[in-house]
Amino acid sequence: MSMKGKKHSSEARKKMSESKKGKLNPAFGKPNWNSGLFLGEKSPQWKGDNAGTHSKHTWVVVHYGKADKCEICETKTAKKYEWSNKNHKYRRNIEDWQMLCRKCHLKYDRKNNGYLMPNEKIKYNAQQNR
Numbered sequence: 001m002s003m004k005g006k007k008h009s010s011e012a013r014k015k016m017s018e019s020k021k022g023k024l025n026p027a028f029g030k031p032n033w034n035s036g037l038f039l040g041e042k043s044p045q046w047k048g049d050n051a052g053t054h055s056k057h058t059w060v061v062v063h064y065g066k067a068d069k070c071e072i073c074e075t076k077t078a079k080k081y082e083w084s085n086k087n088h089k090y091r092r093n094i095e096d097w098q099m100l101c102r103k104c105h106l107k108y109d110r111k112n113n114g115y116l117m118p119n120e121k122i123k124y125n126a127q128q129n130r
């Protein structure tokens, strides 16, 4: 009587241990079945030089402080001054940057950089369609 009970429970234990080892898990034996998850979690940290313009603007503020003057019109009354990247390459080189008031920043970007961006887009699209 007691033997029967023991046999039963030992079989159940065997099944449990098998499922723990993964034999009953459909994903068992597939190498790196979950590596995609880890890649997805890590990828935002791998942006490197492709970091957004926001963080590139942050670099100049961190190293040279907030913009507090305008190098073009030299106004003292602007509500806001901004760092402007002269060539939109956003290199970490202070030579590429200038402090501008909001008005001059918009004007400068439209004149010097604005037209570059649609141009770059066309180039990019042409490459994609090749």
Ligand SMILES: [Zn+2]
Pocket: 070, 071, 072, 073, 074, 075, 100, 101, 102, 103, 104, 105
């Ligand atoms: Zn200005």
